[in-house]
Amino acid sequence: MRFGLFGAAQAQRGGGPDVDSAAGFKDYIEYVIEAEALGYDSAFIVEHHFTGFGQVSATLNLLTWIGARTSTLRLGTAVIVLPWHNPVLLAEQAATVDLLSGGRLDFGVGKGYRHNEFAGFRVPMEEAAPRFEEAIDIITRAWTSNERFSFHGRFWRFDDIIVEPPTVQAPHPPFWQGAGHEDSIRRVAARGHNLLLDQFAPIDETIRRFGTYKTAMLANGFGFDPMQVGVARAFFVADTPEEKAAAIDRRLAAQRRLHAISQRPDGNNTASIMAFSDTREASEESALYGTPDEICRKIERLRDAGVRYLLLNGGGTARENLRRFAREVMPHFRSEPPVRARGAAA
Structure with missing residues (x-):
């Protein structure tokens, strides 16, 4: 199995001279370097x-x-929300990361699901899907065209352009799409893109989604490699039930805070990631929290269903948690050398 990280840095806010807003980003960078x-x-x-x-x-x-x-280290986006971005500028920026990193970019994209973000950008959520699909078409063409081209779509028009620099990975960095609904997963497979599954869905639901993607990939003639599916999971190595319970409480509080700003005013946000994001039962079942043995048992359920790639969210920069997982959990699932995702650089 392969293990990566999922998550983000966090910058403090405040007006006093003792507040270092960059500290969270700096700590996260050191966390990733150690990882x-x-x-x-x-x-x-x-x-x-x-x-x-x-x-x-x-x-x-x-x-x-x-x-x-x-x-x-593979450098992944999880996810860049395409409806908010000029796709040509984004293609140029992402290609630059791929070039400078020697071909290590994993380009994760999504439609977005948080109402407050769409409202802030004044982009209607109802346009998310067509904007997303058009942007993928443009970026793919930008990365694979060696000649100038024009594009006239519903949302974007470009004339006589060529995107520079070229990407290192051929034909382009692997696309990863976040999806959870069956129809959305099938659309990912229809393009032959890799799949990102969220950290909130219970294990049985995650396995069902994994199976939907595998079936659809084979039906579309792409073949299937389990490394094409990244399954996000929260993780925390605990020594006592009290430590585990406290970690679940912290996670649920954070989830509910984010759920509140993501919900539409009419309460009708149907994004798959919202389905389990504020329920304690799902948090307890989905998260890899507990002793190393407890965590291993959950990972074994995923592995036995075919999952081979986990993306771990440790809630920031908890370095000892990162070390303990690497020392006490990962060796149980690393009997074979890691296999790179299809389309990724060797």
């Missing part, structure tokens, strides 16, 4: 806006810095 040394394979970093919590908003900027400080 590479401990044997983690990747770091997938989120994109969010207008939270008030200091979450990462300029994902590719942060990954550029991390890429300069690491040598083998």
Whole structure:
């Protein structure tokens, strides 16, 4: 099995001279650098806006810095929300990260699900899906065209352009799409893209989604490699039931805070990631919290269903948690050398 990271840095807010807003980002960078040394394979970093919590908003900027400080770590976005971005400018920026990192970019994209972000950008949520699909078409063409081209779509028009620089990975960095609903998963497979599954869904639901993607990939003639599915999970190595319960309480409080800003005013946000994001039962069942033995048993359920790639959210920069997982859990699932995702650089 492969193990990567999922999550983000967090910048403090405040007006006093004793507040170092960059501290959270600096700590996270050191956390990721140590993760590479401990044997983690990747770091997938989120994109969010207008939270008030200091979450990462300029994902590719942060990954550029991390890429300069690491040598083998895959650099993932999880996810860049395409409806908010000029796709040509984004293609140029992402290609630059791939070039400078020696072909280590994993380009994770999504439609977005938080109402407050769409409202802040004044982009209707109802346009998310068509904007997303059009942007993928443009970026794919930008990365694979060696000649100038024009594009006239519903949302974007470009004339006589060629995107520079070229990507290192051929034909382009692997696309990873976040999806959870069956129809959305099938659309990911229809393009042959890799799949990112969220950290909130219970294990049985995650296994069902994994199976939907596998079936759809085979039906579309792409073949299937389990390394094409990254399953996000929260993780915390605890010594006592009290430590585990406290960690679940902290996670649930954070989830409910984010759920509140994500919900539509009419309460009708149907995004799959919202389905389990504020329930304690799902938090207890999905999260890899507990002793090493408890965590191993949950991972074994996923592994036995075919899952081979976990992206771990440790809630920030808890270095001892990172070390304990690498020391006490990962060796049980590393009997074979890591296998790179299809389309990723060797």
